[in-house]
Amino acid sequence: SYVVTQPPSVSVAPGQTARITCGGNNIGSKSVHWYQKKSGQAPVLVVYDDSDRPSGIPERFSGSNSGNTATLTIRRVEVGDEADYYCQVWDTLFGGGTKLSVL
Amino acid sequence: EVQLVESGGGLVQPGGSLRLSCVASGFTFNSFEMNWVRQAPGKGLEWVSHISSSGNTILYADSVKGRFTISRDNAKNSLYLQMNSLRAEDTAVYYCAREGGNTFYFDYWGPGTLVTVSS
Numbered sequence: 098s099y100v101v102t103q104p105p106s107v108s109v110a111p112g113q114t115a116r117i118t119c120g121g122n123n124i125g126s127k128s129v130h131w132y133q134k135k136s137g138q139a140p141v142l143v144v145y146d147d148s149d150r151p152s153g154i155p156e157r158f159s160g161s162n163s164g165n166t167a168t169l170t171i172r173r174v175e176v177g178d179e180a181d182y183y184c185q186v187w188d189t190l191f192g193g194g195t196k197l198s199v200l
Numbered sequence: 201e202v203q204l205v206e207s208g209g210g211l212v213q214p215g216g217s218l219r220l221s222c223v224a225s226g227f228t229f230n231s232f233e234m235n236w237v238r239q240a241p242g243k244g245l246e247w248v249s250h251i252s253s254s255g256n257t258i259l260y261a262d263s264v265k266g267r268f269t270i271s272r273d274n275a276k277n278s279l280y281l282q283m284n285s286l287r288a289e290d291t292a293v294y295y296c297a298r299e300g301g302n303t304f305y306f307d308y309w310g311p312g313t314l315v316t317v318s319s
Contacts, residue, residue, distance in 0.1 A: 128304075128305075130303070130304075130305040130306075132245070132306075138311075139295060139309040139310060139311050139312055140237075140295070140306070140309050142300070142305060142306060145300065145301070145303070145305040145307070146303055146305070151300075151307060181244075183244060183245050185305065190247070191244060191245045191246065191247065192244070194244040194245070
């Protein structure tokens with residue numbers, strides 16, 4: 098079965114750029130979506146189809162996908178961006194999630 | 201405004217059954233495919249089941265296949281999940297989620313309903 102790998106955690110200072118990766122064999126050939134999940138709240142779609150942004154999501158959030166790695170990039174990180182981020186690949190599969198800490 | 205509201209969660213003993221409901225509003229329900237996704241305490245997101253807009257195509261995760269049944273009533277703008285033979289590992293917050301497009305992403309989610317399987 099297809100396996101995707103996310104780093105358990107990423108730390109960044111406010112105002113800096115956070116990059117969260119999602120690795121998988123030839124993942125660049127698949128559509129990748131990203132969700133933000135805060136404790137006690139429903140997930141929020143922040144990027145779909147590798148790099149598209151739903152309405153209402155700040156331009157600070159962007160995505161890319163090539164080769165064996167998809168990346169969610171959050172520029173000018175804010176304290177409010179602190180959350181778990183999940184990639185979703187190949188119809189149904191979620192990555193294990195990455196905890197973004199804003200120090 | 202798109203809204204999804206789940207109900208039906210609660211405490212159930214192992215081996216028991218529970219039926220979750222999700223009422224949709226703010227969009228043409230019968231035009232969208234729908235899903236259930238869950239998150240166990242301290243764990244990540246896990247896709248559970250998918251149903252097409254007409255109800256003709258249904259998919260399940262291996263972990264629930266044969267025990268859970270997804271259905272929908274387009275006249276009532278409602279999505280359901282019948283859960284039988286529940287196990288402790290089914291304990292989770294269950295979310296209903298709308299599919300936004302052809303690549304299986306979920307653009308709207310309900311707030312979730314907690315299912316606890318314990319004796």
